[in-house]
Amino acid sequence: MLFPTLYQLAAKSVAQQIYSDSISIDFIFDIKSSNGEFRxxxxxxxxxxxxxxxxxxxxxxxxxxxxxxCKIDKRALNLKSFRFNALEFGELYHLKKEFPDPTNIHGIDIVSLLEKTLNEITQEKMVHLGFSGKEEITIDWEEKVTCLKFS
Known part of the structure; x- marks a missing residue:
């Protein structure tokens, strides 16, 4: 059995206090802490x-x-303030109205979703982009996404 590290215990404790709004955060987390706390x-x-x-x-x-x-909606997808290098999406079926695929009535236009929700720096620096839902995604989306700023 592996015991959690002190860092993991501290991250969980801070996350619980953020969750219950019982802590005032007046500083900026470093990268490791931001990722750990939000996880x-x-x-x-x-x-x-x-x-x-x-x-x-x-x-x-x-x-x-x-x-x-997460069940995300268009409002929760305003991710332009962040510089992601890894982003994993779950179910997106409920976003069909906001990001309809012009070639498939049942599909989602992933390119439009990424353009409207991510900033240019994220588009340039993204290393991992994942989708785990069962939605129908725009045909040739991979090719179209590489035409964005993704490297």
Missing amino acids: QLLELDPKNIEKLKTHKNQLSTLTELDLRK
């Missing part, structure tokens, strides 16, 4: 995706985001 927040409750809005300044160094357990 812990989403493990506590996937609805904590909303905390990105309220703590975007403190979590401004967030570089990794896993949304597979």
Whole structure:
């Protein structure tokens, strides 16, 4: 059995206090802490995706985001404040109206979704982009995404 590190215990404790709004954060987390804290927040409750809005300044160094357990809407997808290098999407079926695929009535236009939700720096520096939902995605989306700023 592996015991958690002191860092992991501290990250979980801080995340619980952020979750319950019992801590005042007046500093900016470093990259490791931002990623760790937000990972812990989403493990506590996937609805904590909303905390990105309220703590975007403190979590401004967030570089990794896993949304597979989150039900996200267009408002929660305003990710332009962050410079991600890894982003994992979950179910997107409920975003069909906001990002319809012009070639498939049942599909989602991933290119449009990425253009409207990510800033140019993220588009240039993205290393990992994942989709785990069962939605129909725009045909040839990979080719179209590489035409964005993705390297």
